[in-house]
Amino acid sequence: MAESEETFLEMLDQNPLPWRVLLSSIEVIAAQGGLAQAEERAHLLEDALVAAKELDAALSVMETHAGWTPSAERRPLLARRAEAFLHEAPERKFLIGEAGFDRALPPAECVRRLRTLLGLAPGVLCYEATWRFGVVRRVDLLGRRVEIDFEIKKGHSMVLAYAAETIQLLPPEHLMARFHREPDSIRALIRNSPAEVVVLALKSFGSISLSSLQEKLVPGILEAADWKLFWETARKALKKDGHVVLPAKRTERMVFRQDGEDDFGRIWFSTLAAERDMRKILDRIESLCNARKPEDLDAGLKKTIEERLAFVLKGAEPGRWDYWARALRLAFACGVEGAGIQFTDRLRRFENERDFFTIINSSSAREIEPLLDMLHQKRGESFRKQMLAWLPKMDIGVLSAVIPLLCSAGGSDTCAAVIRDQISKQSASVNLLLWIHRNPTCIQEWKLGSLPALARQTIHQLEASAHGALLRSQNQLRDRFVQAEWLHAVVESMTENQRREFLDRMKTTSAWPNLERLAALGCIIKKFPELEQLMSTSRSATDSPGKGPLTSRRSYRSRQEALEKIVREEIPANSREIGVARSHGDLRENAEYKAAKDHQSVLFRRRAELQQQLREVQPSDLEGFPTDRAGLATGVDVEYADGRKERLYILGAWDRDEGLGIISMDTRLAQSISGKAAGESFEWSAEHGVEKGILRAIVPLPETIWEWIRKYDGKS
Secondary structure (H helix, E strand, O other), X not given: OOOOHHHHHHHHOOOOOOHHHHHHHHHHHHHOOOHHHHHHHHHHHHHHHXXXXXXXXHHHHHHHHHOOOOOOOXXXXXXXXXXXXXXXXXXXXXXXXXXXXXXXXXXXXXXXXXXXXXXXXXXXXXXXXXXXXXXXXXXXXXXOEEEEXXXXXXXXXXXXXXXXXXXXXXXXXXXXXXXHHOHHHXXXXXXXXXXXXXXXXXXXXXXXXXXXXXXXXXXXXXXXXXXXXXXXXHHHHXXXXXXXXXXXXXXXXXXXXXXXXXXXXXXXXXXXHHOOOHHHHHHHHHHHHHHOOHHHOOHHHHHHHHHHHHHHHHHHOOXXXXXXXXXXXXXXXXOOOOOOOOHHHHHXXXXXXXHHHHHHHHOOHHHHHHHHHHHHXXXXXXXXXXXXXXXXXXXXXXXXXXHHHHHHOOOHHHHHXXXXXXXXXXXXXXXXXXXXXXXXXXXXXXOOOXXXXXXXXXXXXXXXXXOHHHXXXXXXXXXXXXXXXXXXXXXXXXXXXXXXXXXXXXXXXXXXOHHHHHHHHHHHHHHOHHHXXXXXXXXXXXXXXXXXXXXXXXXXXXXXXXXXXXXXHXXXXXXXXXXXXXXXXXXXXXXXXXXXXXXXXXXXXXXXXXXXXXXXXXXXXXXXXXXXXXXXXXXEEEEEOOOOEEEEEEEOOOOOEHHHOEEEOXXXXXXXXXXXXXXXXXXXXXXXXXXXXXXXXXXXXXXXXXXXXXXXXXXX
16 A cells, blocks of 8 residues: 555655665555656655665666656656766766657656666676577777677677667576576476476566567577477476466467466456556456457456556557557457547558558567457458558568468468569569578479579579668578578579579679688589589680670679679778767768768669679680671771771670770670671761761781780789
């Protein structure tokens, strides 16, 4: 119960300060509708905690009352109070901005992020969904970065704003903190009491699905080979104990229920009605959905659920779209779609492409499938048409849920047609290609094209610049090229010419670092040793025109070197410039950063142009071509209408040397002469109109021109 004001003030003077007890009494006042009084007491408690130098506790109190009225107008007030908290550490006040107080985030989330940033220090234990368990190595306030030794990546550097969003600091009782501190004790628990480990995980991570539990335990705490036995033993014990609700599907959440919550009775619903923490509200209602059917809930209970979900929807709408989407899904699952939820109106957000991707990409992986299932049940055919139209833009997580959903609804042929169209246009995204590679049986069943064609498109997408989730998808695609079985199948299905082209492409691509590219090439050569000679040579000298534009090896190598310089020197140097410029502060007014980013765009565009050119033009020795008519690798004596005479040498697409009379086969003059015999006339469109001339003679290339051609490798 809430203490009287006199008692409350007396307790504020105690040492140590019983702040948790006082905070509980404040929450009771808030739950009873006394928000003004509750907030006044919360501020008094915060000030007492700051005076006692218990800043983390003060921020815990602030985070609690920030969630009571989650409106955007409260952020400036909370930011000012946070500045007051940090008056003895002015060098850390910039962290308030890094925590997002100047962005469209729920106030409680801003406070949570600030607590995280202030808690970062060498030796602190943390968890991040992508990189898993980690230990903070160094905090660079000047560079606004933190360096963390993660379980799967040592010395990983993150900007503070991103760390605030994704990092979870681990308390001493957290499962991963305990494993770091006492690994033998946790391993003993795994052997002797698997159910206790599951309960500890649920207390540490909150309500999670079985799939998520496996991801968190394997391989860091539990070996993959031991998972099946571990879970079977734990599940039997958990069923008998009754404190953990075990859902029917792997994607649904398990919930740990405290004593007194087992029957979802009056006490449980009273606690839910008073709860103001959005995540706790969602977790409690999720546990109810896993244990009860909607028809088993009476009108009064449904009303309580509706009010709490309406509270979350209103509070989450400024930016916590993950909470918003989960609340809407739970309203559907519990059968509460009344006026308080505004279900139909809110459902319309998903009809807008931008809103759909904002919401779906904010949701956790385990939420995507049930969320899409809800949309399918509510919107049916219109939803399926929408998904087919947006399929090329989806990331891998959404694709992995949408395509099976569409196929189960009889849309297999339409899915295949959309993907086939993307492949045929060579516009398949990184994520779509990744989905195809993960589902190889569809390649033949849906007639998506040959393995060699897919491999070429994959390399093309890997050469594009990417960051964030798209970069992660690219990295997973790259992994295909180090899987010997898949790579061998690709090369085996190629013709001899295709193999040559593929190896040429692999040798020059910028899609991999040099060592990884050589490893993939070595994997191919090991299976097909007859291709080893292609590692040091390109196409045969007997290649004839007609297979694509040819150029001398000299010019081809020159463009390869230009590409290599951009990829190995200029782009890395530019990335360093961007990093230095970013460290100077506010990017919106940072001229150095803007200039470096503009230069990056130029470099990326030039890299793409060179890569495309090297794919389309073939290197050749230019030997063995006929000289009875004018054409590639011939010399010609021409006489123009004005009486001028000139000897020219027609070489490849990129070959030019005005001093030696070398012209490209792509010039209008060369094209007008090609195919003609000595004595024939020709005309071409020059800068000042149509000009005419006569082809007087056709001669072989002299040794001086052959020397020019053969200097592509530094030899004459």
